[in-house]
Amino acid sequence: MNELAGETMLRRLPVDDRTRTTCEGCHGELVWATTVAGPNGRGGKLMPLDPLENLAGNVAVTTPHRGRLLARVLTKDEAFDRPHEYAAMPHFASCPTRTKPELPQDVVALQQLRHKPRRRGGRHR
Template sequence: MKPASHHVTTCKGCRAPICWALTTANGKRQPVDATPSAEGNVAVMQGPDGLLYVRSITADRPEVRPGEWQAMPHHATCPSPPPRRSSRTGQGTGPLRSVPRQGRQW
């Protein structure tokens, strides 16, 4: 099985076809290669809401079920990934400055 054409987009870094899917573990978006792969370590499926969902293939659940296809996370195959945004605001933005104290000194 492979993704429907309306789910396929291109990677900004390498221009390869990818799909964005929501992880079943925490609902975060994850890019996966649009081309199915027997070496892939994730299973992708389209949910009843029309969205794509991805789960890890683990020792507990190693089989790909009907309606799923096996794929690689695109982070593992992209030769030129775009820079990742920091999830913490203000981190890595430059040197820290001391802030002058105002008011009472404790």
């Protein structure tokens, strides 16, 4: 970690040019990482990440091999290992062109219709 006058210097994710691309929506730079298996699901999927470290991100990135990034999504109670991991933000969370579509006026969102399931009463034998 580099510190200058009490501020944390953010690092660029260490990848080679093969894993750098641009977003089709915002035309910003992004890098690709392979997810590892964890409590949130299976691994082996590609995840687009912002190329600069972001301390507000929920993805811990390691570089076991030069130019290859491995990413694990952190749960709420996990933290990243600062000297050995980079804190990254998934690009789909920070892309300015990614917005939720607005529903037409006569359509109701399913979340508004959902309610808690009722408990069925019954006799215990």
